[in-house]
Amino acid sequence: MTRRSPISAPAAAGDAAALTPEQARVLARSPAQCLRHGVVQALPFVLVLVPFGMLFGVLANEAGLDLAQVLGFSVLVLAGASQFTALQLISDHAPLVIVILSALVVNLRMAMYSAALVPWLGGAAPRQKALLAYTLIDQTYALSVQHYEANPRLRLDQRLAYFFGTSISCCIPWFLASAVGFTLGRAIPESWALDFALPITFLAMIAPMLRSFAHVAAATVAVLASLAFSGLPSGLGVLLAAPLAMATGVAVEMLVEARKARRGAGA
Amino acid sequence: MSFDARIWVVILTVGLGTYLIRWSFLGALGRRAIPAWATRALRYTAVGVLPAILAPLTLWPAATGGQPDPARLVAAAVTVLVGLVTRNVLSAILSGMASLFAMLWLLG
Numbered sequence: 001m002t003r004r005s006p007i008s009a010p011a012a013a014g015d016a017a018a019l020t021p022e023q024a025r026v027l028a029r030s031p032a033q034c035l036r037h038g039v040v041q042a043l044p045f046v047l048v049l050v051p052f053g054m055l056f057g058v059l060a061n062e063a064g065l066d067l068a069q070v071l072g073f074s075v076l077v078l079a080g081a082s083q084f085t086a087l088q089l090i091s092d093h094a095p096l097v098i099v100i101l102s103a104l105v106v107n108l109r110m111a112m113y114s115a116a117l118v119p120w121l122g123g124a125a126p127r128q129k130a131l132l133a134y135t136l137i138d139q140t141y142a143l144s145v146q147h148y149e150a151n152p153r154l155r156l157d158q159r160l161a162y163f164f165g166t167s168i169s170c171c172i173p174w175f176l177a178s179a180v181g182f183t184l185g186r187a188i189p190e191s192w193a194l195d196f197a198l199p200i201t202f203l204a205m206i207a208p209m210l211r212s213f214a215h216v217a218a219a220t221v222a223v224l225a226s227l228a229f230s231g232l233p234s235g236l237g238v239l240l241a242a243p244l245a246m247a248t249g250v251a252v253e254m255l256v257e258a259r260k261a262r263r264g265a266g267a
Numbered sequence: 268m269s270f271d272a273r274i275w276v277v278i279l280t281v282g283l284g285t286y287l288i289r290w291s292f293l294g295a296l297g298r299r300a301i302p303a304w305a306t307r308a309l310r311y312t313a314v315g316v317l318p319a320i321l322a323p324l325t326l327w328p329a330a331t332g333g334q335p336d337p338a339r340l341v342a343a344a345v346t347v348l349v350g351l352v353t354r355n356v357l358s359a360i361l362s363g364m365a366s367l368f369a370m371l372w373l374l375g
Contacts, residue, residue, distance in 0.1 A: 048357050055360070069274045076282030081313060086277050088320055096273060102320070103281045107288055108312045115292035115301050122297060133290035195330040196339050196367055197360075200346050202321040204359035207350020209314050218311045219318045226319035227326065241319035242312070249311030250304070 019153075026151045031161035034154075038143070038165020045139045045170055049080075050177040052201075056083055057181020058188060059198055063091045067182055074178040078171060079137060081205060082106040088198055094235030102238050113141040120148045121163065123156050132160070135167035213256060218249030338370035 019027070029037065053074065060070045065087075073083045082103040089099040113136055121132065144163045148154060154162075188194065210216050222245035229237030268276070292299070301309075325343045327333040346363030353359065 051357055051360075064270065065274060066271075069271070069278065072275070072278040072282075076278055077285055078282075079285055081317065082281060082285065085316065085320060086281060088324070090274065090277065096268075096276060099277050100280050100284070102316060103277070104284045104288070105312055106316050107281075107285045109309050110285070110289045111291050112301070112306065112309045114289055115296070118292050118297060121293065126294070129293045130290065133293055134286060136289040136293075196328060196342065197364065199321045199324045199328075199339075200342060200363035200367070201360055202317050203325070203343055203346040204350050204356045204363060206314065206317050206321075207347050207359055208354040208356060209317075210351065215311070215314050219314045222315050222318035223322040226322045230323045230327070237323070238316060238319045242315040245315035245319065246308050246311040249314065250307045253307055253310075 023151055023153075027153055027158075029158060031157045034158045034161035035165040035168075038147075038162040038167075039169050040165075041147070042139065042143055042166040042169035045143075046173045049139070049170060049174050052080055053174045053177030054181030054184065055197060055201060056080065056087070057178040057183070058185035059084075059194065060087055060178070061182045061185030062194055063087055065182075067179065070178050070182045071175065074175050077103075078134070078174065079107050079110075080174075084198060084201060088202075089235045089238075092235060095233070098235035098239060102235060102242075105239075105242055110136060110141075113138075116145060117141070120145070120159055121156070124160055128160060132163055132167075135164075135171050137170060139170045140166040212253070214249045214252040217252040218245045221245045221248040338367060338374055341370050342367035 026037075056074065057070050060073065065073075073086070077083055077086075085106050086099055086103040089102055094102075114133065117132075117136070121129070124132070140163060143166045144159070147162055148159055206219060210219060222241050225241035225244045226237045229240050232240070292301075325339065326335055328336055328339050330336075331339070342363050345366040346359050349362040350356065350359035
């Protein structure tokens with residue numbers, strides 16, 4: 001959204017002339033070419049998804065899951081952070097309700113993705129929307145919205161084809177990697193301190209999320225509250241700490257915005 | 268309930284719930300706008316849940332009987348630093364695990 005240059009706004013009225021050669025090339029693609037384009041543009045994510053999926057397989061093996069359950073998670077849930085969350089809470093013997101709620105809260109952000117795609121893909125047939133909802137993950141969402149915003153005149157069939165292209169590159173390696181990780185997991189010796197691989201994975205996932213002061217404040221409250229609640233039955237502390245942290249994030253964001261608005265009005 | 272049955276209950280309910288979250292606006296709610304407060308709150312779900320899960324695990328690891336462990340604390344710090352600097356999840360994981368093994372070997 002922010003990348004559009006200010007110069008392009010007045011040009012949008014007569015936009016046939018304003019197309020860059022790159023945009024014109026994108027618009028001329030057939031749906032099959034759009035699909036291939038999506039597949040190729042999502043390939044860099046495979047480098048991240050494969051080791052990450054393998055780690056899930058290894059840790060699930062460690063936690064006592066069988067291959068069908070590992071694939072069950074990767075195929076039916078298809079969401080890294082919530083899969084790791086569920087796995088950790090299962091290993092902690094947390095009550096089922098808490099495991100399920102925590103894993104779902106992690107995925108609530110996807111409602112935002114779903115809403116953000118409506119202007120671009122809302123016109124698709126119900127069956128197509130049912131399928132694209134299944135593969136709506138961080139990576140397919142981010143790539144597609146970026147592509148649609150850069151090429152606003154794409155037809156619906158081209159947009160859908162591009163989305164499904166990114167889905168193929170992101171989802172299939174995820175399934176395979178978790179199965180491979182599960183198989184390799186059996187060969188990893190006990191002495192490897194894998195107990196700590198999961199906390200490290202979570203830490204690594206969080207660090208890039210700390211984009212603003214509000215995010216840092218939310219994460220800090222999450223840490224402090226979960227430590228304060230650690231005497232509670234396992235998993236319950238998370239469910240109490242998370243809403244506190246989210247409220248903190250919202251409050252800080254609104255404070256920062258209010259301050260900015262005041263400064264803007266004063267100038 | 269057996270361990271296996273519990274796992275499958277988690278997989279099926281989280282799978283169905285996650286699917287419905289993804290399908291929500293595309294499939295059912297259409298162009299209805301998310302209220303502003305909800306958009307704000309949704310932005311902080313991941314930073315609200317993940318740190319809350321990992322903080323006790325990091326400070327009081329099960330492997331050391333719940334005692335804070337220097338090797339694991341150093342590994343945690345390295346992971347966060349590399350993650351913040353590179354913004355790359357994978358290099359943060361790899362440097363975290365490498366520093367954990369190095370520390371365990373040094374202190375072992």
